[in-house]
Amino acid sequence: MKILVPVKRVVDYNVKVRVKSDGTGVETAGVKMSMNPFDEIAVEEAVRLKEKGVATEIIAVSMGVAQCGETIRTALAMGADRGILVETDADLQPLAVAKMLKVLVDREQPTLVVMGKQAIDDDMNATGQMLAALLGWAQGTFASKVAIEGDKATVTREIDGGLETVALKLPAVVTTDLRLNEPRYASLPNIMKARKKPIETIKPADLGVDPAPRLTVIKVAEPPKRQAGKKVGSVAELVAKLKTEAKVI
């Protein structure tokens, strides 16, 4: 079976993002970009399924500016077989991404789409659920364990009270949580090999999707800053302050 893995290029999770002074967004010029951490986990899961002989081909898809090609290269170096870059400067939101992914799924006919539960830039946590909806497929979100048997995927999900296991009819969409696996680092030979793997570049119009955003960003602001408080010298002083000054206990 084929697995499709959407991978998003985002500001690296170690970067302390700064809001632009004109309030139009956050500063991305000169900032380190990486693959969304949840998508690394998705690629890793797909590669493991291939190593187990469950999957035969892994297609990495990224949508956005030309540099998203680098994110696809990272996926290829981790073990994906080929890439599709949907190149656009548009501000892509989950509905548009899901619609374009649907067209690619119709074309490529994967049995499984594995993707991140959340992009750490927009923190939407929506695209996988939306793609599953548009395809009429089952969804296994926030997965911490995935097992494929025949025409069924058994997915353990991280929910508010603990864990839940669901059975999904394949084809299905799975979104990854942090504890699903630990992604590998690409080895140098694999990085070299990845350079020769094919990446197809297309435009949203080729997929017949209008990527225009439905949410207009009116402004982006800095959240209220917390002031660092004081250091206390002892546990006794701490408890006294919580009682008499903060009055929270």
Place this chain on the structure above:
Amino acid sequence: MTALVLLEHDAQGIKQPSRSAVAAAQKLGEVHALVTGTGVRAAAEAAAKLPGISKVLVADGADYAHALAEPLAALLVALAPSYDHLLAAATAVGKNVMPRAAALLDSQPISDIAGVEDADTFIRPIYAGNALATVKSSDAKKVITVRAASFDPVAPEGGSAAIADAPAAANPGTSSFVSAELSKSERPELTAARVVISGGRGMQAGENFKLLDPIADALGAAVGASRAAVDAGFVPNDYQVGQTGKIVAPDLYIAIGISGAIQHLAGMKDSKVIVAINKDEEAPIFQVADYGLVADLFTALPELQKELAG
């Protein structure tokens, strides 16, 4: 304008995050509520008592027993023609179901809102809460999940709404529930507790989380954790506070052996009072803590237990 809020419930009634979602919905106009599950009469009655709800719709049936996204989204879509806004708390259920319903309605969901400006315009945190975006939706139906910590929940009692059956919707039948492994705790839920005490990698072992128990008992606190503590297997996943775990805003948050990575701060920095105990005086957690104690947690915790008992 009428909004429909998908409620979650348990034996105690309507869950607090859902009551916060109702509070957010009330800023938009008239509010109806949707209660789903099997044998949900008591929950429907609890929903009818929430102040400010004019009608409770009930979908009682096996299809809804486990809050699977596929049948729930289909139900929301069937109900959508009567509503301008569909809301749920940004819980595991809300995050799973609402975007699916949104896609079926050709609407871009507005996830995890922390503020309501007007019927089309909302404030939501992005980049782990390092920025707040004000966004205006151009979609006919707004599909929204609500950051519970940002809205004071409506009271559990005070209203008297009418209860009616929701029309049936077809279950796509693509998924089924297998099992659940729920953490058992006598403590308040993390997202509802007035006090939260969380341990990090500094706790060193799951065993040591026992040091937090008497303190949590004394304070009526919920126990949480950093991702590092969860990843190390000290505590179950549902303890995780942060960007990708639970968002909490208690009156008092106590961070023990937690460094204060942005992803952790994203989940607790709106707490009223923050206390940090860490042996490293340079730990970033001290930059947001109202009260910081530089100490070894293994000496500080027993002392804290004694002080609170005394």
